[in-house]
Amino acid sequence: xxxxxxxxxxxxxxxxxxxxxxxxYPYWWMVVSSLRRTQEVMTAPLRLLPERFDFTAYEQIxxxxxxPLAHYxxxxxxxxxxxxxxxxxxxxxxxxxxxxxxxxxxxxLVRYGFLLTIMYPYMLLLIPVYLVMHQLGLLxxxxxxxxxxxxxxxxxxxxxxxxxxxxxELIEAALVDGAGEWQVxxxxxxxxxxxxxxxxxxxxxxxxxxxxxxxxxxSTAPTTYTLPAALLLLNTELGASFQAILALxxxxxxxxxxxxxxxxxxxxxxxxxxxxKG
Amino acid sequence: xxxxxxxxxxxxxxLFYLFALPFAALVIVFGLWPIAQSIRVAFLDxxxxxxxxxxxxxxxxxxxxxxxxxxxxxxxxxxxxxxxSVVANVAVALGLALAINSPLVRRGSTFFKLCIxxxxxxxDVAAFIVWKAMYDQDFGAINAALxxxxxxxxxxxxxxxxxxxxxTVAELxxxxxxxTIIFLTNLALLDPELDRAAMLDGASWRxxxxxxxxxxxxxxxxxxxxxxxxxxLKTFTVAVVMTRGGPNFATNFVSYYAYRRFDExxxxxxxxxxxxxxxxxxxxxxxxxxxxxxxxxx
Numbered sequence: 144x145x146x147x148x149x150x151x152x153x154x155x156x157x158x159x160x161x162x163x164x165x166x167x168y169p170y171w172w173m174v175v176s177s178l179r180r181t182q183e184v185m186t187a188p189l190r191l192l193p194e195r196f197d198f199t200a201y202e203q204i205x206x207x208x209x210x211p212l213a214h215y216x217x218x219x220x221x222x223x224x225x226x227x228x229x230x231x232x233x234x235x236x237x238x239x240x241x242x243x244x245x246x247x248x249x250x251x252l253v254r255y256g257f258l259l260t261i262m263y264p265y266m267l268l269l270i271p272v273y274l275v276m277h278q279l280g281l282l283x284x285x286x287x288x289x290x291x292x293x294x295x296x297x298x299x300x301x302x303x304x305x306x307x308x309x310x311x312e313l314i315e316a317a318l319v320d321g322a323g324e325w326q327v328x329x330x331x332x333x334x335x336x337x338x339x340x341x342x343x344x345x346x347x348x349x350x351x352x353x354x355x356x357x358x359x360x361x362s363t364a365p366t367t368y369t370l371p372a373a374l375l376l377l378n379t380e381l382g383a384s385f386q387a388i389l390a391l392x393x394x395x396x397x398x399x400x401x402x403x404x405x406x407x408x409x410x411x412x413x414x415x416x417x418x419x420k421g
Numbered sequence: 422x423x424x425x426x427x428x429x430x431x432x433x434x435x436l437f438y439l440f441a442l443p444f445a446a447l448v449i450v451f452g453l454w455p456i457a458q459s460i461r462v463a464f465l466d467x468x469x470x471x472x473x474x475x476x477x478x479x480x481x482x483x484x485x486x487x488x489x490x491x492x493x494x495x496x497x498x499x500x501x502x503x504x505x506s507v508v509a510n511v512a513v514a515l516g517l518a519l520a521i522n523s524p525l526v527r528r529g530s531t532f533f534k535l536c537i538x539x540x541x542x543x544x545d546v547a548a549f550i551v552w553k554a555m556y557d558q559d560f561g562a563i564n565a566a567l568x569x570x571x572x573x574x575x576x577x578x579x580x581x582x583x584x585x586x587x588x589t590v591a592e593l594x595x596x597x598x599x600x601t602i603i604f605l606t607n608l609a610l611l612d613p614e615l616d617r618a619a620m621l622d623g624a625s626w627r628x629x630x631x632x633x634x635x636x637x638x639x640x641x642x643x644x645x646x647x648x649x650x651x652x653x654l655k656t657f658t659v660a661v662v663m664t665r666g667g668p669n670f671a672t673n674f675v676s677y678y679a680y681r682r683f684d685e686x687x688x689x690x691x692x693x694x695x696x697x698x699x700x701x702x703x704x705x706x707x708x709x710x711x712x713x714x715x716x717x718x719x
Contacts, residue, residue, distance in 0.1 A: 152525040155520055155523060155525050155526050156529070158520065159517075159520055159521065159526060162533075162536075163532065166536040166537050166539060167539065169551050169552065169555060169594075170539070170551075181560075184560045185559055188560050189566060189569065233444045233447060234444055236440040237443070239440060240438070244434070247438070253441055256448045256449065256453050257444075259453065259456065260451075262703060262706075264695065264699060266658075267655075267679055267695035268451075268452075268455055268456065270692060270695060271456070271458040271459040271692070272455045274458055275458065294447045324436050349542045353544035353546075370544075371547065374544075374546050378546075378550055385554055385560065388550055389554060392546075392550050396547045399543065399544065400543070403542045407531075407535055407538075414599060414602060415602045
C-alpha cells in the first residue's frame with residue numbers, strides 16, 4: 144500500500160468516524176442530560192458523564208397527564224404488536240393473492256387503490272380518517288388505532304416482491320400432484336416465506352412503535368395514548384422539566400434501538416428493498 | 422369431470438378474493454374513503470361540513486386559501502425547504518454511501534452504517550424533542566459546542582431567519598440514513614468489471630466516479646430524489662414538535678397549516694389545502710421522475 148493510499152484511508156476513517164459520532168451523539172446527550180440537575184446542565188451542557196446519577200426526572204414521569212407511565216408502555220406494546228400482527232397477516236394474504244392471480248377481475252384495483260392511498264399526504268389523510276372513525280364508531284378505541292396502523296407504506300411491496308420471486312413451476316407441480324390451494328399455501332409457500340415474514344414483522348414493529356399522530360387523532364383521551372403520543376403530551380404540558388421530557392424520550396427510544404441493534408442487517412435490508420420496489 | 426374441475430376453479434377464485442378482501446377493506450376504509458371524503462369536504466362549507474345536510478360552496482374554499490397571504494408563504498416555505506432537503510439528503514447520502522462502500526474502509530463499515538441508520542428507526546417525536554433541546558439557548562449542546570470552538574452563539578429555532586435551516590439539519594440527520602442505505606444497496610449491485618476495466622485504462626478516481634459509477638447509479642439517484650421530494654413536501658412532525666410553525670410562520674409548512682385549520686374546525690379550508698398538497702405531491706413527483714428518466718446524463 145502506498146503512502147498516499149494510506150493517507151486517504153486514514154482521512155476516510157477519520158471522516159466517517161466523525162460523522163458517526165455526530166449521528167449517535169444526540170442519544171448520548173439525551174440519556175446523560177436526563178440524569179443531571181438543571182443547574183448542572185446549564186453550567187456545562189457538554190459534559191459527557193453525569194456528576195451523579197439523579198433519577199428525579201424518571202420519578203417525575205411516573206405519571207403523565209394523570210396516567211401511570213406503565214399504562215403508556217403497555218399501550219405501546221399492545222398497539223404495536225397487535226397492529227404488526229394484523230398488518231403482516233392481511234398484507235401477506237393480499238400480496239399472495241395478487242401475485243398468484245394477477246388477472247382475476249378487479250384484483251388489480253386493490254393495488255391501484257393502495258398506491259393512491261400511500262401517495263396521499265399521510266398526516267392530512269388523518270383529517271378525514273377522523274370523520275370515518277367517527278362514522279364507524281371507532282373513535283377513542285384501541286381497535287380503531289390498531290386497524291388504522293395495520294395499513295403500512297412498504298409491507299405490501301416487500302411481500303409482493305417475494306411472492307413474485309417464487310418459481311411458478313414449484314406451485315404448479317404441487318397442484319398437479321393433487322394439492323389444493325390451502326395445502327399449497329401452508330405446505331409450499333409458507334415454509335419458504337419465513338424470512339420475508341420476519342423482515343416485514345420487524346420493519347412494521349419499528350414503524351408502528353414510532354406512530355403518534357394517528358394515535359392522537361383517533362384517541363378521545365390520553366388513556367389510549369402510546370409512548371410517543373404521551374411524549375408529545377408532556378412536551379406541551381406547562382411546567383414539565385426538560386429532564387423529564389428527555390427521560391421520556393429515552394424510554395420511548397430505547398426499545399426500538401435495542402430491537403434494531405439486534406436485527407440491524409435484516410431491518411436495513413427490509414427498508415431498502417421496500418423502497419427500491421415502491 | 423369437467424363440472425368438478427369448473428367448480429374447483431370457481432372455489433379457488435373465491436378463495437383468492439377472500440385472501441385479498443381484508444387488505445382491500447383496509448385500503449377502502451382507511452384510504453380511498455377518507456381521500457374521497459377529504460376531496461368532498463374541500464367543496465363544502467366548513468360550518469355545515471359535518472352536519473347531515475352540508476352546504477356545497479364550489480371552489481370557495483380554494484379561492485379563500487389562494488387569497489390567503491399566509492398560505493402563499495406556507496407554499497413557498499414548503500417548496501424551499503423541500504428543495505433544500507432533497508438536494509442535501511441525496512448529496513450527503515451519495516457521499517456517505519460512496520465512502521462506506523470504498524474498499525479503503527472495509528473494516529468498520531457495518532458500524533458506520535448502524536450509526537447513520539439509527540435515526541431512521543428512532544421515533545420522530547423523540548428525535549425532534551432531543552434536537553429541540555440541543556438547540557436550546559440556555560442548556561443546549563449545540564451553542565455550548567460553538568462556544569467551545571470560539572464561535573458566537575446562534576439563535577437557531579428562536580429566529581425566523583435561522584429556524585428553517587435548523588430544521589433542515591435535524592431532518593437531514595433523521596432521514597439521510599435511509600437514502601444512504603438505498604445507495605449502498607445499489608452500489609453492491611454494480612458490475613465491478615467496469616470499474617476494473619476503467620482502472621486498467623488508467624482512469625483516475627474522479628474519472629471513474631463520474632464516467633463509470635455515477636451513470637450506473639442514475640436509477641438510484643432518481644428513486645431517492647423522488648422519494649425525498651414526496652417525503653419532504655409532506656413534512657409535519659418536525660414543525661409540531663420543534664417550532665409549531667414559527668417563529669413568525671417561518672416553518673409553517675402546508676401540512677402543518679392545514680392541520681391548524683382543521684384544529685380550528687375550518688374543515689373546508691383544511692381539506693382544500695390537503696387536496697392542493699396532494700395534487701402538488703403527485704404532479705412534482707411525476708414531473709421529477711419523468712425528467713430524470715428522460716434526460717440523458719452521460
